[in-house]
Amino acid sequence: MIPAGTLLRNRYQIIKLLGYGGFGDTYLAQDKDLPGHPFCVVKHLKPKDPNPAVLPIARRLFESEAQVLYKLGQKSERIPTLSAHFEEKGEFYFVQDFIDGEDLTKELIPGRRLSEQQVRDILQGILEALEIAHQNNVIHRDIKPANLMRRKDDGQIVLIDFGAVKEIGTLIINSQGQTTVSVVVGTHGYIPSEQARGKPKLCSDIYAVGMIGIQGLTGISPDQLPENPNNGEVIWRNNAQVSSEFAAVLDKMVRDHFSQRYQNATDALQALNSLGLKIPPTVPVIPQQNTVTRRNWLQLAAFGGVGFVVAVISKDFWNKQPENVVLAKETPLREPIYTPTLEPKSTPTPTETPTTPSNENPKLFYFDFTTVTVNSWGEIMNRRQAQTQFFKDNLGNGVGLEMVAIQGGTFMMGSPETEAIRESDESPQHQVTVKPFYLGKYPVTQAQWQAVMGNNPSNFIGNNRPVETVSWDDAVQFCQKLSQLTGRNYRLPSEAEWEYACRAGTSTPFYFGETITPDLVNYDGNYPYAWAPKGKYREQTTDVGSFPPNAFGLYDMHGNVWEWCLDVWHQNYNGAPKDGSAWEAGGNSQYRLRRGGSWDRNARSCRCANRVRHQPGDRWSSSGFRVAVSPGFSP
Known part of the structure; x- marks a missing residue:
């Protein structure tokens, strides 16, 4: 060693x-x-x-x-x-x-059965990773959960530890003077008969992928599954709840004779995608009164979780709405509904612009907005009209900064264990009480950055686009200069404040509901969440306010740019503050928090509970922030 x-x-x-x-x-x-x-x-x-x-x-x-x-x-x-x-x-x-993520052994746990949709999602990720290798006529030879990494920052499956490398460590000279490989490369239970004989093929990898799918559905390790003594086929269906269509695909993946399998990852992926979307149960619409103070939503899906490892080679929540928010009655589903902007548009402008002396508490104004709720396959189920308070600071040259009043409350921070492809660093879910504060209506824009800092570091230029390519250090410096300019104590939000504001009284993965679509959020639409379809990938930021806000009147909390938070990185929530303050003690001071996903990440990364770490000096075209300020009074 x-x-x-x-x-x-x-x-x-x-x-x-x-x-x-x-x-x-x-x-x-x-x-x-x-x-x-x-x-x-x-x-x-x-x-x-x-x-x-x-x-x-x-x-x-x-x-x-x-x-x-x-x-x-x-x-x-x-x-x-x-x-x-x-x-x-x-x-x-x-x-x-170095791959920051966790291998699939943390998802495929003995005795634990995953849903059909979970398993389909896992297999799709594996096959998409394997497809490039097969297109280049490369056989992996050791597909198994330990060699499949769920990358932390985007949730994609990464293929590691190609089997051919292992031959170097097994070469020997046999009794005839020939150089041979001393062992069969592969893992028992995941290798088919032809690979066990030393004659692997591309479809040998497909056998392993199929066995992983069966393992997920049954909760049984492949080497523990019985075989039919007459034909060598795996017996597994009586241990799983699965549709006949998906079961047929898995059966073909794991045929004993290689000629009867899908011959490569592309063929298997096409078969998997041909199954279409599984239709989940209907989302119930809860009747409302004209004035809503309490709202509970039923969570529909149950999924599994992930966390951290290294790769090598080849619903108790805040149930009181702000008193000044009045929601309209639900709009019947068949009536015209809110149609979100599909392309960037100008930042919405409030009807009144207050002038705020820097040495006084701000004068609050109301603004109206519309937010929507979707079902698990991304269809808008209803829209809600709402109203909340804000103040506006003048930054000069006609540039203003709108800050939304966020009432304090108690919520459950982190994700439940039933949330789809969650991360272990989102645990344990715990109750946090947040004090009232103000939060930026939008991420800080390039115009606002220019007004305060006198430059523009962004890659995608536009006054109303979020400023990006800014580090945590840059964001803190902006807050300091903004505080000097306005006389208020501006800062980055704590991680708890950010999640509380993002959820806006919900407990679903997204403030829109069980999923999102590119019609509602700017992210990479090639990688949907739950049963939502694939959609547009814009490959750049969009103007702030181009999509509907959450129930607090905050825009772009999902997607567009990652948002820096004040806290030091901690691997989980053990010992986390319960008062909503920034967690700056202990942890890893080399890293700071980002939240909310971005234009170049998948839907999974945009979840309310998702959190990633980066060094405070890192600058990315996907990194921005929004500012917070604590009031000297209760709004």
Whole structure:
């Protein structure tokens, strides 16, 4: 084993051992040649047989596999990029991206049965990751939950640890003087008969994917499932609740003879997608009075969760609406409903613009807005007219900053264990009481940034677009200058305040309901959530206010740009404050929080509870923020 602190190639400093086995060792390291010394993963391989005749064979295999990994990593973001490979003293090293995520063993738990829709989502992610490899005629050979990573920042499945690499560690000279691989590469239960005989094919990977699907539906490990003694087929249907159509697809994936399976990932993916969308139960519409002070929604879907690991190679909630918010009666479903803007538009302008002396409490004004609720497949079920209070600070040159009054209350922070593909860092769900505060009606715009900071760092230019490519440090500096300009104590919101404001009295994954669509949120529509269909991917930010707000009158809390929060990163909520304050003690001070998803991420990343970490100096074209301020009085 390589001791911690060892510097390989005068560049890669070993931090710690991540894992080891008969094929080699895996280490977490830092790349000392790159700014910030980012983490990377080093895979150390050496031939099992010390016979010198093995070395040339191992070297050819190593170089060939390196070229494959370089090629695949460049073609697909679902395969970790190979950044370097080298040989030292007859031993071989791969250096690849560090993947922040968790493998599928945390989702596929023995004894736990997933829903059909969950399993279909998992298989689609695996096949989409595997498709690039198969299109390049590369067989993975070791598809199993431990080699499938759920990447933290976007929820996509990443394919790791290609089996061909392991051959280097198993080469031996046999009694006839021939160089051979000493073991079959693969994992019992996931490899089909032809691979066990040393003759893997592309469809051997499909067998493994199918067994993962069966494992998810039955909660039974593949090596524990019985076989039909007459034909070798897996017996599994009596242990699962599954539609006959999906069961037929799985059966074809795991046929004993390779000729009867889907022959590659593309074929299997087409079969899976041909099943269409599963129709969930109808969302109940709860009758309302003219003045609404309490609203409960039934959660429809039950799903599983995910958290953190390293990859290598190849409804108790706030139930009191603000007293000044009056919601109209539900609009019948067949009547005309709110049609959201599909393209950027100008920022909505309030009918009144107050002038606020900096040394006085702000004068509050009302504004009207419309918010919508959707069902689990993204169809708008109803619309609601609402009204709430705000004040506006003048930043000069006709630029204003609108701050919405958020009444205090108690809510459940984090996600329930039944929420679809949640993260373990969203646990434990806990009750938090938030004091009244004001929050920006929109993310800070480029015009507002320019008025305060005198520059514009954004990649996608537009006065009414959110400012982006700003770090946490930049956002804090903006708040300081804004405070000097206005005489108020502006700051970033705490993580608890942000989630409370985002949820706006709801407990569903999104403030619109069980899902979102690109008609309601600016995100990558190629990656929907729950039963929502795929949709438009705009590939850029949009003007703030282009989509309907939540019940508090806040726009763009989902998507468009990630929003920095004040807190230090903590891996979970154990010991978190319960008063809504920023959690700045303990944790990992090298990282700060971002919330809300962005234009370049999937729908899953936009959930109310989703949270990601980044270094405070990081700047991305997907990162922005909105400001908060605590009042000196109760609104």
